[in-house]
Each structure stands twice: as C-alpha cells, then as structure tokens.
Amino acid sequence: MNNMASNSSRNLLLLFAAVLLSVFAAAAAAATRGDCFQGMMGSPSDLIPSCRDYVEQETCGFDTEGPPFMAREDCCKQLAAIPQRCRCEALRYFIGRRSRPDQIGGLIDLPGCPREPQRDFARILVTPGQCNLATIHNAPYCLAMDESQWH
Known part of the structure; x- marks a missing residue:
C-alpha cells in the first residue's frame, strides 16, 4: 500500500512538473517573439x-x-x-x-x-x-x- 501511495505521489509530482514546464515554455516563447526584432x-x-x-x-x-x-x-x-x-x-x-x-x-x-x-x-x-x-x-x-x- 505504501508503494502505491509513493507511485501516486511521484506521478502527481511529474504531472505538476510537466504542466509547469509547458507554462514556462509558452511564456518564454511569447516574450521572445516581441523582442526578436525590436530596435531593428x-x-x-x-x-x-x-x-x-x-x-x-x-x-x-x-x-x-x-x-x-x-x-x-x-x-x-x-x-x-x-x-x-x-x-x-x-x-x-x-x-x-x-x-x-x-x-x-x-x-x-x-x-x-x-x-x-x-x-x-x-x-x-x-x-x-x-x-x-x-x-x-x-x-x-x-x-x-x-x-x-x-x-
């Protein structure tokens, strides 16, 4: 039972990390689009x-x-x-x-x-x-x- 709870916690943590990573990637992409050609x-x-x-x-x-x-x-x-x-x-x-x-x-x-x-x-x-x-x-x-x- 303890092993199952550990797997569940690990899966939840991995899911959270993946969501967080995709949010940061989207924010970085949006930020770079605006500054790629400024001042050109x-x-x-x-x-x-x-x-x-x-x-x-x-x-x-x-x-x-x-x-x-x-x-x-x-x-x-x-x-x-x-x-x-x-x-x-x-x-x-x-x-x-x-x-x-x-x-x-x-x-x-x-x-x-x-x-x-x-x-x-x-x-x-x-x-x-x-x-x-x-x-x-x-x-x-x-x-x-x-x-x-x-x-």
Whole structure:
C-alpha cells in the first residue's frame, strides 16, 4: 500500500512538473517573439534577402548569380545569423510580408510564379532537407506556420 501511495505521489509530482514546464515554455516563447526584432531598422524579412533568391530559384526556376548552390548557402548563412529563438518569427515575416517589387525582402507574386508556391517552400527553409537549423522549438522545424499567423 505504501508503494502505491509513493507511485501516486511521484506521478502527481511529474504531472505538476510537466504542466509547469509547458507554462514556462509558452511564456518564454511569447516574450521572445516581441523582442526578436525590436530596435531593428527595416523589417525582419530584410534579414534574409538571399532567401528570396533561393526561394525564387527553387520554386520559379529563376537563375541566380553564381553557381546554383550558392543561393541556398547564402540563405542558410543569413538564417543561421538570426538567433535560434527568432528564426521562425523571421520566416513568418518573410512569408507574409506584402512587399513591393523594389524591396529586398519578402515574397512577391511574379509572372508565372505566384506567391503561394514560394510560401510553401519558404516554410521549410529551417528543416533538415534545407538549412537544418534549430529554432525556438529546439529542432529544425517551425511549428504552426499557417496563414493566420502571417504578419
């Protein structure tokens, strides 16, 4: 009987710890979203202009300057320079920005290459098949990259 009470207490303690951990993680995520780009000149999508070239190359078949692998390499370098906790937020801005053709960052509709396929590809830039960069989720994925969260 004493062993059963001990197991029950331990399970309750583990449940409490898990709930507390998830509350702290959610609070940390909310706090970092607001401070990732404060005081920055321009918008967060300006942080990864090479990713625009790479996305257009991969989804539209556009040529880029230099060897084809350089567009990916440059994009990954720029994403890697963004703090881990801010990478998904930067991609959200990059995907959702309603930019003009003369602006450096963001995705735009192009002749023969609408924005939607570009967005679909840009969502996976941090994944293992692309840049393989850890994010706020401590893994190479951005969760919840649906349209309702685009800025």
